[in-house]
Amino acid sequence: MVIGVLADLGTFWSDFRDTVSANYDELFTRTIEHLSIVAQTALISSAIGIVLGILCARYRERLAPLVIGTASVVLTLPSYALFGYFGVTLGYNDRAVILALTLYAMLPIIRNTYVGLTQVSPAVEESARGMGMSGRQILFRVRLPIALPVIMAGIRQATVLNVAIATIGAAIASGGLGTPIFHAIGRSELTLLLAATILVAAVGIGADLILGLVERILRERYFARARAALLLRLAR
Amino acid sequence: MIVFDHVTKKFGDVIAVNDLSFEIRDGETVMLLGPSGCGKTTTLKMINRLIEHTSGTILVDGKDIEKEDPVQLRRSMGYVIQQAGLFPHLTVGDNIGTVPRLLGWKPARIRDRIVELVELVDLDPAILPRLPRELSGGQQQRVGVARALAADPPVMLMDEPFGALDPITRQRLQEELRRLQQRVKKTIVFVTHDVEEAVTLGDRIAVLNVGGVLEQFDRPARILGRPANAFVADFLGKDRQLRRLSLMSVADADLLPESAEGLPEVPSSSNLRSALDEMLETGRRRLAVRDSDGTIKGVLTLESIMQMSRAI
Amino acid sequence: MSELAALAAGTQPRESRISIGRLVGVPAVIVAAYALVGWELLQRPLNVREVTVLNFHDISRAFGQHLLLTFTALTIALVIALPLGVLLSRSAGIVRAAVFTFANLSQAIPSVALLGLAYVFLGSGPKPAIFALSAFSVLPILRNTVVGLTSIDPAVTEAARGMGMSPLQGLFTVELPLALPVIFAGVRTAVVLNISSATLATFIGGGGLGDILDAGINSNLGRVTLVGAVLVSSLAMFVDWVASLIEAELETRT
Numbered sequence: 001m002v003i004g005v006l007a008d009l010g011t012f013w014s015d016f017r018d019t020v021s022a023n024y025d026e027l028f029t030r031t032i033e034h035l036s037i038v039a040q041t042a043l044i045s046s047a048i049g050i051v052l053g054i055l056c057a058r059y060r061e062r063l064a065p066l067v068i069g070t071a072s073v074v075l076t077l078p079s080y081a082l083f084g085y086f087g088v089t090l091g092y093n094d095r096a097v098i099l100a101l102t103l104y105a106m107l108p109i110i111r112n113t114y115v116g117l118t119q120v121s122p123a124v125e126e127s128a129r130g131m132g133m134s135g136r137q138i139l140f141r142v143r144l145p146i147a148l149p150v151i152m153a154g155i156r157q158a159t160v161l162n163v164a165i166a167t168i169g170a171a172i173a174s175g176g177l178g179t180p181i182f183h184a185i186g187r188s189e190l191t192l193l194l195a196a197t198i199l200v201a202a203v204g205i206g207a208d209l210i211l212g213l214v215e216r217i218l219r220e221r222y223f224a225r226a227r228a229a230l231l232l233r234l235a236r
Numbered sequence: 237m238i239v240f241d242h243v244t245k246k247f248g249d250v251i252a253v254n255d256l257s258f259e260i261r262d263g264e265t266v267m268l269l270g271p272s273g274c275g276k277t278t279t280l281k282m283i284n285r286l287i288e289h290t291s292g293t294i295l296v297d298g299k300d301i302e303k304e305d306p307v308q309l310r311r312s313m314g315y316v317i318q319q320a321g322l323f324p325h326l327t328v329g330d331n332i333g334t335v336p337r338l339l340g341w342k343p344a345r346i347r348d349r350i351v352e353l354v355e356l357v358d359l360d361p362a363i364l365p366r367l368p369r370e371l372s373g374g375q376q377q378r379v380g381v382a383r384a385l386a387a388d389p390p391v392m393l394m395d396e397p398f399g400a401l402d403p404i405t406r407q408r409l410q411e412e413l414r415r416l417q418q419r420v421k422k423t424i425v426f427v428t429h430d431v432e433e434a435v436t437l438g439d440r441i442a443v444l445n446v447g448g449v450l451e452q453f454d455r456p457a458r459i460l461g462r463p464a465n466a467f468v469a470d471f472l473g474k475d476r477q478l479r480r481l482s483l484m485s486v487a488d489a490d491l492l493p494e495s496a497e498g499l500p501e502v503p504s505s506s507n508l509r510s511a512l513d514e515m516l517e518t519g520r521r522r523l524a525v526r527d528s529d530g531t532i533k534g535v536l537t538l539e540s541i542m543q544m545s546r547a548i
Numbered sequence: 549m550s551e552l553a554a555l556a557a558g559t560q561p562r563e564s565r566i567s568i569g570r571l572v573g574v575p576a577v578i579v580a581a582y583a584l585v586g587w588e589l590l591q592r593p594l595n596v597r598e599v600t601v602l603n604f605h606d607i608s609r610a611f612g613q614h615l616l617l618t619f620t621a622l623t624i625a626l627v628i629a630l631p632l633g634v635l636l637s638r639s640a641g642i643v644r645a646a647v648f649t650f651a652n653l654s655q656a657i658p659s660v661a662l663l664g665l666a667y668v669f670l671g672s673g674p675k676p677a678i679f680a681l682s683a684f685s686v687l688p689i690l691r692n693t694v695v696g697l698t699s700i701d702p703a704v705t706e707a708a709r710g711m712g713m714s715p716l717q718g719l720f721t722v723e724l725p726l727a728l729p730v731i732f733a734g735v736r737t738a739v740v741l742n743i744s745s746a747t748l749a750t751f752i753g754g755g756g757l758g759d760i761l762d763a764g765i766n767s768n769l770g771r772v773t774l775v776g777a778v779l780v781s782s783l784a785m786f787v788d789w790v791a792s793l794i795e796a797e798l799e800t801r802t
Contacts, residue, residue, distance in 0.1 A: 309712070310710060310711060321701070323707075
């Protein structure tokens with residue numbers, strides 16, 4: 001019986017390899033497309049999200065609960081519904097997909113920017129102000145750099161999420177690894193489905209690892225700088 | 237009541253308690269005193285089997301605890317720890333009633349007992365429907381003690397219960413525990429690293445050294461007067477003789493039947509340490525001792541105090 | 549989709565206080581959405597093609613299927629994740645780390661792929677869909693159960709043990725009640741996740757409100773798509789809103 005199972009695995013594996021080589025170009029293209037969609041989304045959502053996060057930190061009482069609350073409600077919406085909505089209003093194209101993904105990315109980025117900025121130690125801000133820095137200088141030279149690792153963590157979260165959700169975007173606009181997945185489901189092709197799934201998972205895990213690395217580097221940099229500054233001050 | 241017979245506890249290769257043997261009598265309060273790492277908390281927790289001993293025998297009320305169901309064993313002992321460990325999601329009343337509920341008491345009996353206990357630990361019954369987080373540290377500890385007493389266990393295990401409190405609250409609770417001891421006769425095993433606390437509360441003190449070695453086990457006065465070795469003497473600290481004096485009453489001293497005219501007074505109920513303090517305060521070597529009925533019993537001299545100090 | 553909510557809830561503490569905005573805002577948005585849809589449909593009544601999808605019978609059937617998918621999967625996930633979470637919280641750190649690494653990696657698999665795999669092995673219909681949905685929603689509940697149980701003040705668990713509670717008694721009278729807010733946050737995440745994933749069940753013939761969305765998109769019937777979107781979104785928002793109220797209530801208890 002064991003031999004039977006091994007034989008099945010053997011045929012399965014060769015089927016798998018056949019499928020991969022047959023669809024190699026397609027899979028490769030789709031992976032690139034997928035990366036492109038996610039990257040575009042990451043850039044746009046980071047730009048908007050960080051700005052909104054800064055504004056929330058500035059107008060803490062009134063703006064923050066509203067914006068963050070809205071963003072978190074947006075998160076509960078089923079992605080297929082959101083894609084459908086944008087498909088109808090904007091057309092069934094890449095733009096709709098990216099817009100929907102951007103909305104989903106809002107919460108992690110805005111929230112992390114807000115938290116990162118508001119958690120800067122008041123002692124640090126006070127010394128910066130005491131040195132004569134203006135509000136904007138404090139923001140860009142002190143608070144944002146310190147908040148950077150946290151912001152990066154938010155971008156990372158959002159990106160990993162988007163890698164998975166982008167697959168559903170294929171339902172309204174062909175593109176990305178969602179397309180082969182839907183094809184495979186339609187034709188009940190296990191090997192293709194597995195191939196595409198593994199690729200998506202790989203992209204997701206890869207993004208997580210790489211961005212995690214960036215996050216760690218940013219953290220180290222901050223600590224190294226802070227340590228250096230402290231040592232300098234003590235040496236005096 | 238509690239017997240340790242050659243009890244050892246090892247954590248891997250580390251010996252936490254080393255061949256410990258002693259006996260705690262029914263109704264007495266024994267303090268486990270020593271520095272960090274002397275195994276006092278481990279010893280305590282071996283009694284209710286929160287920690288299992290490696291070798292030796294522990295008897296409670298004549299029975300080998302190894303042979304008993306740990307859960308049942310613990311329900312027969314009160315256990316109070318430093319952070320109180322009150323259940324944050326239950327009211328004070330429900331906290332106190334935990335063990336009676338586990339034992340299946342009738343609700344009416346539980347309610348009566350709770351009210352009784354609240355009064356016993358000197359808390360306002362209005363506190364019963366409150367949640368632990370609304371209470372001060374001292375109040376929480378009192379609730380912890382009440383909870384441990386709820387099922388009226390013959391044995392109480394207390395692990396530095398007053399350690400996390402400020403000195404004033406701690407002193408107050410110590411006094412109340414003393415009052416409690418007189419009202420409610422229980423066998424109490426109390427862990428502490430504070431010599432003052434041990435001397436105040438203990439009938440006998442077990443002084444433990446690092447590695448769980450029992451250095452001396454005796455009444456406070458005798459330990460203070462005759463420390464068994466350099467370790468005990470060191471641990472007891474520099475104020476050893478003064479502490480001994482606080483254990484001796486003015487009434488027991490030799491009083492001279494001389495004239496008490498012009499002398500500062502001290503009540504016969506106070507201890508020799510307070511009397512010495514009064515002498516230093518007034519700058520006189522003699523004090524008039526006044527009895528509770530108002531009469532002068534005699535004159536207390538500095539020499540007499542020093543003589544008392546010499547005696548064991 | 550609420551893989552987002554899952555990750556977000558998992559790595560950040562949940563906001564638990566309900567602001568007035570949230571309390572009133574969410575229902576207001578839902579009502580407004582339906583009002584808009586109703587207005588639009590009054591202006592231009594449904595044409596023949598739209599009615600084949602948007603009629604009371606079909607909509608209510610889809611709705612019912614959706615609820616069935618969601619809550620059946622949730623129940624199965626609870627039955628699996630809660631006991632497993634209790635076990636894990638008492639296990640050594642290595643075991644926990646291993647299980648969670650595996651679980652987190654499996655989150656990288658998109659839900660539609662999991663549905664697809666279920667379809668390939670189990671055929672079409674609600675059963676494979678429920679299977680996939682359950683698998684997907686185990687993680688949030690499992691993670692929050694473990695976190696909730698392991699973050700209880702050790703003094704409390706020691707006191708419980710020391711006073712003679714058996715492990716089971718301690719679990720039910722002390723540990724679970726104290727961990728409940730955190731566990732429920734995980735359940736909330738899981739149920740919203742399920743509602744979202746259930747919209748994708750349509751791709752494997754599992755039914756649900758995704759059918760309406762799918763019909764609208766495939767036949768290029770914009771209004772059908774919009775109605776489908778509003779229906780399932782409002783369901784998700786409503787359930788999340790109710791859960792947030794329960795969560796806030798639980799938080800005040802401990």
